[in-house]
Amino acid sequence: METYFIEERDLQNLVTGASFLGTGGGGDPYIGGLMLKRELELVKKIEVITGTKYSNSKSFVLGSAMMGAPIVMIEKIPNSSEAKKALEVYSKFTGNEVEYITPLEMGGVNSTIPLITSAKTGIPVIDGDGMGRAFPELQMTTFYFYGVQPSPIVIFDERGNVSIVQGIDGYWSEKIARVITVRYGGSAYIALYGTSLSTYLNTAVLGTLSLALEIGELLNQMRLDDVLDLLKAMIMFKGKVVDVQRRVEKGFSKGNVIIDGIENISKQTMKIDFQNEFLVARINNNIVTTVPDLITVLDLFTLKPITTDRIKYGQKVMVIGIPSSVRLRSKEALRYIGPRAFGYDVDFIPLEERWKKVEN
Amino acid sequence: MMWISYHSKKGGRRLRIRIGIDIGSTHTDAVALEGKELIVADKVMTTPDLTTGLLNAISKVMEKLGERKNEVDTLMIGTTHGLNALHQGKGLNRVAIIRIGLPAGEGVPPVFDWPEQLASFVTYKYMVRGGHEYTGEEIVEMDEDKIRKIAEDIGGKVDAIAISSIFSVVNSSHEIRAKEILREKGINVPIVLSHEIGGIGLLERENSAILNALILKIFENLINKIKQLLSSLGIENVKLFFAQNDGTVASEDFIKNYPIFTVAGPVSNSIRGAHLLTGIKDAIVMDVGGTTTNVGVLHEGYPRESSSVVEIAKIRTNFRMPDIYTMALGGGTIVNKEKIGPESVGYALINKGIAWGGDTLTATDVAMIVKGITIDGTNPQLIINKFPPEYLLSIYTNMVGMWEDAIDLMKTSKDDVTVIVVGGGSIMVPEKLKGAMEVIRPQNAQYANAIGATLTKVGATMERTFSYDQITRENAIKSLIDEAKSLAIKAGALHTTIEVREIEEMQIPYLPGNSVKVKVKVVGEFS
Numbered sequence: 079m080e081t082y083f084i085e086e087r088d089l090q091n092l093v094t095g096a097s098f099l100g101t102g103g104g105g106d107p108y109i110g111g112l113m114l115k116r117e118l119e120l121v122k123k124i125e126v127i128t129g130t131k132y133s134n135s136k137s138f139v140l141g142s143a144m145m146g147a148p149i150v151m152i153e154k155i156p157n158s159s160e161a162k163k164a165l166e167v168y169s170k171f172t173g174n175e176v177e178y179i180t181p182l183e184m185g186g187v188n189s190t191i192p193l194i195t196s197a198k199t200g201i202p203v204i205d206g207d208g209m210g211r212a213f214p215e216l217q218m219t220t221f222y223f224y225g226v227q228p229s230p231i232v233i234f235d236e237r238g239n240v241s242i243v244q245g246i247d248g249y250w251s252e253k254i255a256r257v258i259t260v261r262y263g264g265s266a267y268i269a270l271y272g273t274s275l276s277t278y279l280n281t282a283v284l285g286t287l288s289l290a291l292e293i294g295e296l297l298n299q300m301r302l303d304d305v306l307d308l309l310k311a312m313i314m315f316k317g318k319v320v321d322v323q324r325r326v327e328k329g330f331s332k333g334n335v336i337i338d339g340i341e342n343i344s345k346q347t348m349k350i351d352f353q354n355e356f357l358v359a360r361i362n363n364n365i366v367t368t369v370p371d372l373i374t375v376l377d378l379f380t381l382k383p384i385t386t387d388r389i390k391y392g393q394k395v396m397v398i399g400i401p402s403s404v405r406l407r408s409k410e411a412l413r414y415i416g417p418r419a420f421g422y423d424v425d426f427i428p429l430e431e432r433w434k435k436v437e438n
Numbered sequence: 439m440m441w442i443s444y445h446s447k448k449g450g451r452r453l454r455i456r457i458g459i460d461i462g463s464t465h466t467d468a469v470a471l472e473g474k475e476l477i478v479a480d481k482v483m484t485t486p487d488l489t490t491g492l493l494n495a496i497s498k499v500m501e502k503l504g505e506r507k508n509e510v511d512t513l514m515i516g517t518t519h520g521l522n523a524l525h526q527g528k529g530l531n532r533v534a535i536i537r538i539g540l541p542a543g544e545g546v547p548p549v550f551d552w553p554e555q556l557a558s559f560v561t562y563k564y565m566v567r568g569g570h571e572y573t574g575e576e577i578v579e580m581d582e583d584k585i586r587k588i589a590e591d592i593g594g595k596v597d598a599i600a601i602s603s604i605f606s607v608v609n610s611s612h613e614i615r616a617k618e619i620l621r622e623k624g625i626n627v628p629i630v631l632s633h634e635i636g637g638i639g640l641l642e643r644e645n646s647a648i649l650n651a652l653i654l655k656i657f658e659n660l661i662n663k664i665k666q667l668l669s670s671l672g673i674e675n676v677k678l679f680f681a682q683n684d685g686t687v688a689s690e691d692f693i694k695n696y697p698i699f700t701v702a703g704p705v706s707n708s709i710r711g712a713h714l715l716t717g718i719k720d721a722i723v724m725d726v727g728g729t730t731t732n733v734g735v736l737h738e739g740y741p742r743e744s745s746s747v748v749e750i751a752k753i754r755t756n757f758r759m760p761d762i763y764t765m766a767l768g769g770g771t772i773v774n775k776e777k778i779g780p781e782s783v784g785y786a787l788i789n790k791g792i793a794w795g796g797d798t799l800t801a802t803d804v805a806m807i808v809k810g811i812t813i814d815g816t817n818p819q820l821i822i823n824k825f826p827p828e829y830l831l832s833i834y835t836n837m838v839g840m841w842e843d844a845i846d847l848m849k850t851s852k853d854d855v856t857v858i859v860v861g862g863g864s865i866m867v868p869e870k871l872k873g874a875m876e877v878i879r880p881q882n883a884q885y886a887n888a889i890g891a892t893l894t895k896v897g898a899t900m901e902r903t904f905s906y907d908q909i910t911r912e913n914a915i916k917s918l919i920d921e922a923k924s925l926a927i928k929a930g931a932l933h934t935t936i937e938v939r940e941i942e943e944m945q946i947p948y949l950p951g952n953s954v955k956v957k958v959k960v961v962g963e964f965s
Binding site: 112116153154155263264321326388390391392 | 846851949
C-alpha cells in the first residue's frame with residue numbers, strides 16, 4: 079500500500095474539505111481540529127495508507143468515531159484518549175489485533191477523531207470511510223449496506239466506562255448505542271465495524287481522506303473549477319438566501335432554505351430541505367438532486383462551506399451538486415439512505431441524469 | 439417626532455443632569471442631558487491612551503455646564519479601553535486559569551490556541567477533576583485537595599484567577615466551591631467564575647473569563663482616575679455607569695468585576711441611540727463615522743445579537759455581541775480614480791479634504807457636491823474646479839451601492855425596512871436607498887452614541903440549558919429570570935422597575951429529555 083502523512087500544515091485543508099463533503103452537517107469541526115492540532119504538535123505526522131494494492135487481505139480494520147450531540151462536545155471536551163481506549167477494549171474483547179483505523183464518515187468532527195486515535199496508537203489510518211459524506215446514524219454506512227455489522231460496538235467515555243453492544247442488526251445497534259451515549263452524558267467514543275481488509279476494500283468508499291485534503295487545498299486556493307472537475311460536480315444554482323425555516327423534530331434539526339437566483343437565473347428559486355445535512359434540492363419546485371448525492375452550499379465569495387445551522391438570510395451562496403459514490407447508489411444502499419429513507423416519496427435519480435433532463 | 443430638543447422644558451422643574459461619553463476612534467463625544475433634553479454637546483480628540491481624551495471630554499462638558507455641574511447625577515461611558523488593552527497586550531493582569539473537568543477536557547487545554555503575546559499573561563494553567571453533565575449531575579466529584587494545593591502554588595504570584603468548569607451553565611456549584619476554597623486558603627485577588635461571564639461552549643466561556651481577568655486592573659485604574667478628576671472638579675456623588683455590549687449599561691461596581699462586558703459598548707450605543715432619538719423599535723441602523731460605516735440591526739429597541747462566533751483579539755469567545763457589519767466607508771474615506779477606500783484621512787479631513795483646501799478627494803467632498811451639502815469652513819467650488827460632476831456622480835452612485843448592499847446583508851427578510859442613519863458622516867447618506875422604506879436622520883444624529891449611553895437602561899442577560907423533562911418549562915424560565923434580575927440589581931438596576939425584555943428558547947438536537955437552551959434578558963431603571 080502507498081503511504082502519505084498528515085502534518086500540521088494539512089489541518090486547515092482537512093477541515094475545509096471535510097466540511098465540503100459534510101454537506102452542511104457533521105457537527106462543528108472546530109474542537110476536533112484543535113485536538114488534532116495538539117496531537118500533531120506531539121507526534122508531528124500521522125500515517126495514512128492509500129492506494130489499491132495491499133499486502134495482507136486478512137489484516138483487521140476498525141472504525142473509530144465520536145457519537146452524540148455536538149453541543150455536549152463543545153462543553154464536555156474529550157480527554158483525547160477515549161477513542162484509543164475503545165479500540166484497545168475492542169481488540170481485547172474480540173482478540174483481533176487492529177492494523178488499520180478507518181473513519182466512518184467525512185464531515186465535521188468525525189473526520190478528525192480517527193486521526194487522533196491513530197496519533198495515540200501509532201496504528202495508521204486507511205484512506206476511506208463508510209459514507210463518503212456525513213449521515214446522522216450509525217447504520218447509514220456502506221459497510222452495513224454490503225453486509226458488515228457495526229457490532230460489536232465498544233462505547234467508551236472519559237471516565238472509563240465501557241459498554242459493548244451486540245445488536246441483532248444496524249437498526250438495533252444504533253438504537254441501543256444511542257441510549258448508552260445519553261446515559262454517559264450525551265457524548266461517547268466508539269470502536270465498531272471491525273472487519274478484514276479485503277471486506278473493507280469491497281465495502282468502503284475509498285480515497286475520501288485524501289479527497290477531503292485535496293478539495294480543502296483547492297478551495298483554500300479558490301480553485302473551484304478544479305474541485306468541480308475532480309468530483310464531476312456542478313454548480314446547480316447561484317443566489318441569495320431569502321428565507322430559512324428551522325425546527326427540531328425527533329431529535330433532528332430539520333428545515334429548509336429558499337434561495338433566489340441571481341444573474342441570468344434571477345427569476346428562478348431554489349429550495350433545499352435539510353435534516354442536519356442538506357437532503358433534497360428543488361428549482362422552481364422540480365427536484366434536481368436528492369440524497370445520497372451530495373448538496374453543498376458555499377459562500378459565493380469566500381467559497382467556504384456553510385453548515386445547515388449557520389445558513390441565514392442575505393448570504394450569497396453557490397449550491398454545488400456532487401454525484402455520490404456508486405457504493406451509495408445501489409439498491410441495498412438506497413434502502414437506508416435514499417430519499418424514501420428520509421420520508422420523501424420519490425425515487426433516487428442520479429443528479430447527472432436529472433440534469434440531462436433539465437438541459438434537454 | 440423628535441423629543442430631544444434645545445428648548446427648555448415647560449414647568450421649569452429641573453431634573454438631574456446625566457452626562458454621556460462615547461470614545462470613538464477619532465473623536466470622543468460628550469453630551470449632557472436634562473431628562474431627555476440635550477443641554478450641552480461637545481467633542482475632543484481621542485487620545486492613544488483613550489483615558490486622557492476621556493478625562494478631557496469630562497472636564498470640557500463640566501466647564502460648559504458651569505454652576506449646573508453640581509446637578510450632575512450620573513456619568514455614562516462607552517469605551518473600548520478593554521479591547522485596546524487586549525489588542526496591545528499592555529497593562530494586563532497576570533492570570534491563573536483553573537479548569538474543572540478532568541477526566542474530560544484534557545484534549546484541548548486552556549489557552550491552547552491563543553496568540554502567544556496574550557497567552558504569556560496566563561502564567562499558571564491547571565486542570566482539576568470535576569465538572570458536570572448536561573443534566574447537571576457530576577461527571578466526577580471535584581478534587582478539592584488539588585484546589586488547595588493550587589492556592590499554595592499561586593499565592594502572591596498572580597493578579598487574578600479565572601475558574602471554568604464543564605457545564606457550569608447548567609450547574610455552577612464546582613466553580614463556586616473552588617472559589618470558596620481559594621478564599622479559605624487566603625487568596626485575596628479577584629476570582630472570575632466562567633458561568634457569570636459566558637454561555638454554552640467551554641473553551642469560549644473559559645476564554646471570556648480569562649479575558650475578563652486580564653483587564654480587571656485597567657478598569658480599576660480607569661474608574662479611579664475618573665473619580666479623582668470629578669473630585670478635583672469639586673463634584674461629588676456622581677454615579678458612574680459603563681455601556682455594555684448588549685446595549686444596556688451597568689454600574690461601576692459591576693463593571694469593576696466584569697469589564698469584558700464593555701468591549702462592544704460603543705457600537706451598541708449607536709444602535710440604542712438611534713432608537714432613543716427616533717422612538718423606532720425595529721430598523722437597520724447605519725452609523726457613518728470618519729473611517730467606517732457600522733451597520734447593525736435594531737430589534738425591539740436593542741441591538742440584534744450576532745449568531746456567529748465572536749473573536750476578541752483573535753480569541754474565540756461566546757459573548758453576546760451586536761451583529762455588526764463594518765465597511766470601510768466614512769466621511770474621510772479616500773477616493774482614488776474609481777477606487778473608494780479602504781484608506782481614510784480620518785480626523786485629518788479638515789486639513790486634507792479638497793473642500794477644505796487640501797489635496798485628497800474624500801467621500802465627504804463627493805457627497806457635498808452631489809447632495810449639495812454645506813459645511814462650515816469649506817469651499818465646494820474647490821471640488822468643482824478639480825473634478826467633473828459626472829465623475830463625482832458616478833463615485834457617489836457607487837458609495838450609495840455600498841450602503842445598499844450592506845443594508846441588504848443585514849436584513850432578515852425581503853421586505854423593505856426603515857433605515858436610521860447616525861454618526862458624523864450621516865449627512866452623506868441619501869434620502870432614498872434601495873431596500874429602505876424610509877431613511878431617517880434624526881436631529882443630533884452625530885451624538886447618537888453618547889446619547890445612547892446616557893438614556894439607556896441597566897440590563898443583564900443570562901443563558902442556561904435545561905431539560906424540560908426534569909424541570910417544568912415554567913420553573914426553568916422563572917429561575918433564569920430570577921437569576922438575571924439579581925444580576926441586574928448587582929449592575930445597578932432598581933428592583934421594582936426590572937422587566938423582562940426577551941426570552942429565547944432553542945431546542946437542542948441529538949439530546950433527549952427535551953433539552954432546551956434558554957436565554958433571558960432583563961432591563962430596569964437606575965436605582
